[in-house]
Structure formats: C-alpha cells, structure tokens
Amino acid sequence: xxxxxxxxxxxxxxxxxxxxxxxxxxxxxxxxxxxxxxxxxxxxxxxxxxxxxxxxxxxxxxxxxxxxxxxxxxxxxxxxxxxxxxxxxxxxxxxxxxxxxxxxxxxxxxxxxxxxxxxxxxxxxxxxxxxxxxxxxxxxxxxxxxxxxxxxxxxxxxxxxxxxxxxxxxxxxxxxxxxxxxxxxxxxxxxxxxxxxxxxxxxxxxxxxxxxxxxxxxxxxxxxxxxxxxxxxxxxxxxxxxxxxxxxxxxxxxxxxxxxxxxxxxxxxxxxxxxxxxxxxxxxxxxxxxxxxxx
Amino acid sequence: xxxxxxxxxxxxxxxxxxxxxxxxxxxxxxxxxxxxxxxxxxxxxxxxxxxxxxxxxxxxxxxxxxxxxxxxxxxxxxxxxxxxxxxxxxxxxxxxxxxxxxxxxxxxxxxxxxxxxxxxxxxxxxxxxxxxxxxxxxxxxxxxxxxxxxxxxxxxxxxxxxxxxxxxxxxxxxxxxxxxxxxxxxxxxxxxxxxxxxxxxxxxxxxxxxxxxxxxxxxxxxxxxxxxxxxxxxxxxxxxxxxxxxxxxxxxxxxxxxxxxxxxxxxxxxxxxxxxxxxxxxxxxx
Numbered sequence: 087x088x089x090x091x092x093x094x095x096x097x098x099x100x101x102x103x104x105x106x107x108x109x110x111x112x113x114x115x116x117x118x119x120x121x122x123x124x125x126x127x128x129x130x131x132x133x134x135x136x137x138x139x140x141x142x143x144x145x146x147x148x149x150x151x152x153x154x155x156x157x158x159x160x161x162x163x164x165x166x167x168x169x170x171x172x173x174x175x176x177x178x179x180x181x182x183x184x185x186x187x188x189x190x191x192x193x194x195x196x197x198x199x200x201x202x203x204x205x206x207x208x209x210x211x212x213x214x215x216x217x218x219x220x221x222x223x224x225x226x227x228x229x230x231x232x233x234x235x236x237x238x239x240x241x242x243x244x245x246x247x248x249x250x251x252x253x254x255x256x257x258x259x260x261x262x263x264x265x266x267x268x269x270x271x272x273x274x275x276x277x278x279x280x281x282x283x284x285x286x287x288x289x290x291x292x293x294x295x296x297x298x299x300x301x302x303x304x305x306x307x308x309x310x311x312x313x314x315x316x317x318x319x320x321x322x323x324x325x326x327x328x329x330x331x332x333x334x335x336x337x338x339x340x341x342x343x344x345x346x347x348x349x350x351x352x353x354x355x356x357x358x359x360x361x362x363x364x365x366x367x368x369x370x371x372x373x374x375x376x377x378x379x380x381x
Numbered sequence: 382x383x384x385x386x387x388x389x390x391x392x393x394x395x396x397x398x399x400x401x402x403x404x405x406x407x408x409x410x411x412x413x414x415x416x417x418x419x420x421x422x423x424x425x426x427x428x429x430x431x432x433x434x435x436x437x438x439x440x441x442x443x444x445x446x447x448x449x450x451x452x453x454x455x456x457x458x459x460x461x462x463x464x465x466x467x468x469x470x471x472x473x474x475x476x477x478x479x480x481x482x483x484x485x486x487x488x489x490x491x492x493x494x495x496x497x498x499x500x501x502x503x504x505x506x507x508x509x510x511x512x513x514x515x516x517x518x519x520x521x522x523x524x525x526x527x528x529x530x531x532x533x534x535x536x537x538x539x540x541x542x543x544x545x546x547x548x549x550x551x552x553x554x555x556x557x558x559x560x561x562x563x564x565x566x567x568x569x570x571x572x573x574x575x576x577x578x579x580x581x582x583x584x585x586x587x588x589x590x591x592x593x594x595x596x597x598x599x600x601x602x603x604x605x606x607x608x609x610x611x612x613x614x615x616x617x618x619x620x621x622x623x624x625x626x627x628x629x630x631x632x633x634x635x636x637x638x639x640x641x642x643x644x645x646x647x648x649x650x651x652x653x654x655x656x657x658x659x660x661x662x663x664x665x666x667x
Contacts, residue, residue: 097400097555190488229590230562263400264426267530287641288429317639350610
C-alpha cells in the first residue's frame, strides 16, 4: 500500500482538482480529504455517505457555579485569556470563553473546590463515503475549533484502515494549505509528496517553505506546476528551486480558463477530459506511479 | 477617510475559507490606497504581502513561546508534570523527564504544579516578527519557523504589535480553524474574498460561520467575477451581506500578480480599490 499526499503551501493552487483527477485515474484508491476546515473534494467526487461520527478532539473547562466559592485562585492562571471573573453589580462569576480555551486544565487543577470540570468537546465530524472511484474518508471541523491536526490524523488513520480492508493499493491524500499542524499531520507517513505550485512570486515563496518542511521529514517530494505558462520566468525559478532540493518536476499544467469555467459550472471530474490541463494532470499521475514503483 | 478627529482606528480583516481566492491581492492593493494604515500579514505559515512591498528588509525579531526546562538536580521523577500536562508534551521515564517542545501549548501547568520547583520555562523559537516601511504601505508580519506546528502563538504576538493609533488591514490565513479565528477576532469588518465556483461558494458559507460566531460583521468581495458559477450576489442579497467590491476573471490580473506588481499602478484597477476603501468607510462608520 502506497500513500500519495498532495499539498501546496499556498492555498488555491489546484490540489483538489489534481487529487480528483488522480482518483479517477487510479480507479480503486482510498481518498482522504485532510483539508478538514474547508474540505472540497466531496464536491468533485460526489460521494454517498455511509457512516458519520462525531470527533472529540479536546476538552474544555466548565464551571460549576454551585461549587465555586469565588476564592479567585483561578484568576490570572489562564494564559489563553479564556477564564475571566465577571462582575455584574455585587455579583461575581467565573466565566470560560470556550473558543479561547485550549483545554490545558490549569484552572481545574488550581481550583480547591473541584468546581471546574474538564468536559469533552466535539470539534467536528468525520465521514466514510462511497464514490464512483473508491471509498473516501473526509471530515468537517467546527468553525474555529482547536486540535484540527488531531482530526487530520484521524482521517488518515481511517483511510489506512479502509485501504487495508479493501486491499486498495493506493491512498490519495488531499492536504490542507499552509505549513502548520494540519499539514504536518497530513504529511506523516507519506510515500511520496506532490507539491502543487503556481509560477507567481507568492507561489515561489510558499513552495520554498513547504518543500523545506517536507524535505525536513526526509520525504520524497515532487513538483507539479499549475498555470505553468502564466509566467515563464517564475516557472523557471520554481524548476531551479526544485532542482536544488532534488525535487523532480512531474508536470507543467497550462493555464486553462476552460477548466475553470467547467469547474465553476460544477461539472464533475471526468467531463471535459480533452482539456490540455486535465491531460497534463493525468500524465503526471503516470510519472508518479513510475516513481513509486522504483522505490 | 473620515474627517472626524476622534475616530477610533478601524481594523479590516481580509479572509476566506478557500485558499487562493485573492486575499493578499486585495489586502496589498487596499492598503496602498488608504492613508495612515498598517498592513498586517497574519498568514504566518505562508506570508506573502512583503513580496509586493519591495522594501529593504528590517532586521527580523525572533519570537518565542515558553516551553519547560527540567532541573535534573531538583527533579525527583515524581511524575506530577506528566499528570497535569494535557498535551503529552512532558513525560516522566524511569531515569529522566522528556520534553516534547512541538506538542507544548505553553500553558505553564508543569512548572506551576511541580512540587520540587524543578521546572523553569525557557524560550522556544517559533519564528520572526518583521516590520518594514515601503512606498505604498507600512507592513507588519510574522513568519512561522518551518517545522513549528502552532501558528496561533505567533499570530497573537503579531497582533499585539499593531500600532494603536492607525487603521489596520489584516491579511488572514485561509480556512476556518484556530489560526483564522485568532486573526479575525475583534475586527470591525471582515471582508471575505470569494470566487463564483462551487468551492468558493461552499467555503464562503463556512467562513461566514466563523464571523458569525465571533460577532464580526462581514462583507463579500467577489474575485474572478464573471465565471458561470453559483449566484453569490443572490446569496449575499438574501442574507443581507454587502458585496463591497469585485474584480473580473482576467489573465492580465493573474500575470501582474505573478510578477509581484500591485494592481493600483493601473488607473482602472486603482479605481476599484478606491471605491472599495470608500465602501468600507460607509460600512464601518455606523
């Protein structure tokens, strides 16, 4: 079983489009959408959900007003500004802002009355769904929830389990943008990483940082340039940067307004296969499989 | 700008659910047509605003977060630190205590509850904060150290450095997770940049969930306008969200952006951003 993780550093470079195309080419892979706060893969693969489950990702402090003696021992111990003692006239009460609470339990531990309890917090939901091209694991984080990296890890773990059960040879992971906890979590265990980059000044800078991150984990990385003809000079700079890091370029997808228009109309993947952009993405998948079989 | 002398500084967050919709494009050009404004790049994982400023880089300042340091002479291996740490960042083994800095949230529990006073806190580098001055705008930004997992600490530090008296335009990270929330929180207005594609529309709705939760008023900027996708104007009308600006789908814009050029050097585009600035003033001065 091999795992391909598609990431980009910069958002909106075309990760999901690439992944959906790969899914269709592979035919029987397990897909994992690890962009848990703004997932989009389901919109292209149009899955039927078979199973859904809440995800408890963290704990949140909760005050039992009946037990609280207003001793103020908790005042000032929270480093995340989540605990406040609010006065209304003569009355005082301890309040927790659950959006700021990171679940460290310092307040609960200092409370001599055991008036602060740490409660499980549901931070999102995850799904097992069936698509025309195989099973897909995806999730949706609650807005602003902590510990999104844990939900990503959960999605990946379920994808691995599913792939083993279905004897699928490939896991295709659609990664989140950025270089933070979600991305680190999505990269973990990858056999090969595809970095989708655009030839723009931002795209080059973001490619450097994600490439540095993935190389730091000693992962085999490849580069797929999207909108490659938008700026030939920047495409050259991307290729040079990739070469200096030992990263192979697996394709140069042309700027293609027809593909954008098809996507805007919500046409599912597979339609409009003759577009030059999808043809190049498809070719890059064959290159990728070749690299994987060499490993 | 408003002529009222006592006007409170306005903070405008530029955000989106989906990445790559044009946040940095809007933020840099908007800041360029405003006077007395600081552009703040809070996308600390992949900051890009500085690429459009072309200023001489001022010396970055290192940013830190606290992580525990165990004094082995005082430690009795009692294990209390591991009990209180909710993040598995400190673990007591038979002969030593191990600290996993990458997992540490810096809450201070381990040092606070150590009965031997054996745990101090040391500084763990999480990146840099940088402020630069350029022809078009003053810029403040954070740059997360590659490999550092938690951007929110740095975002908080950068926000704390915003000059108090001036207006600020905040370029926020994509998504709806904690980093976005930390960036949008407390803004006077959040401009959600979207595009008329099913992805853009879907993620716009998710992002509106964040602004609603934070009680931040929202407005929408439609980029790549003209694509035959979902009716974002209709959606905004039905939900009472002002559409305060738009740019067409145009390869010329993409090419200028790719070279690191500001659009406002062109009079036509400049007018788009001046009108956006004026609409923001209308929307925020109630």
